[in-house]
Amino acid sequence: MDTLFWRLKDENLLPRKYFEVDFPMIVARKIHNIKSKPPLSKPIMESHSGDSLLIDSHSLDSTRYSIVGADLRFSSDLEEKLKKHNLDIQLPTLLVAECVLVYMTPQQSADLLKWAASTFPVAMFINYEQVNMTDRFGQIMIENLQRRQCNLAGVEVCRSLDSQRERLLLNGWEAAHAIDMMKVYSFLPQADVKRIEALEFLDEKELFEQLMQHYCICWASKDSSNLGLANITF
Missing domain, CATH: 3.40.50.150 (Vaccinia Virus protein VP39)
Structure with a gap:
């Protein structure tokens, strides 16, 4: 339930894009909290330049913030999900x-x-x-x-x-x-x-x-x- 993205945004210190990875069950809980609490959802929308957020039960993707449900023990699956959310490895x-x-x-x-x-x-x-x-x-x-x-x-x-x-x-x-x-x-x-x-x-x-x-x-x-x-x- 880390809040680092929101603290960095408050201090105008956001990176080009901020990614979070956790188990799908944890990510689903966090996405529910983000969607249901304006102090969490509003900063994401403010930093998003697309038409709409990409949200499903285990991931959320915006221009500056992405959260992905994945198991870090399986790096190929992790990499595929991160690249789907526009990770720039360069x-x-x-x-x-x-x-x-x-x-x-x-x-x-x-x-x-x-x-x-x-x-x-x-x-x-x-x-x-x-x-x-x-x-x-x-x-x-x-x-x-x-x-x-x-x-x-x-x-x-x-x-x-x-x-x-x-x-x-x-x-x-x-x-x-x-x-x-x-x-x-x-x-x-x-x-x-x-x-x-x-x-x-x-x-x-x-x-x-x-x-x-x-x-x-x-x-x-x-x-x-x-x-x-x-x-x-x-």
Whole structure:
């Protein structure tokens, strides 16, 4: 139920086109919300230059926004649907995955990363998910999720920051970096940190730090146009 498209539009920061991909059942729910809530549908119409929106039960396509129901484990089906909605693979492209790859087997996530690296000549891939999952804290996280019938099929790739980087480099990306979320937190402007920490009293700082050390941001790039993507960092 991400709202990034609407926030980017409010800030006049929309890319040429914004694509979302999720399972068809989730996409159907989101399309229903978009159609039934004017604050969601109006920005899409405002940025649409065609005669009418292309909508069915599992996809919505407009000039600047598209949402597609697909299974990321099957990249050929995914590519066909994206191209049907006018994906331009020649444009510099940012791909973002938030706790997605960890639910695939290592082979399935490798196939997806290879597809992305071979499809987009100029691109950056950003991945947010678990890391350092072989220590005691990580094992407790896995056990808690398993008790809720939630299987992390790709957790073996989340051993370390190095294993996260290696996965990207081994699957066609030219440069890759990874840092844990505690490091990210330390980079935030101190004014933001004070505002965040004032919202709710944090009495378990050690637990917070442990949790942040078990999630990471990884990013990788391909840059046939020499835009300097490999130099982008925190």
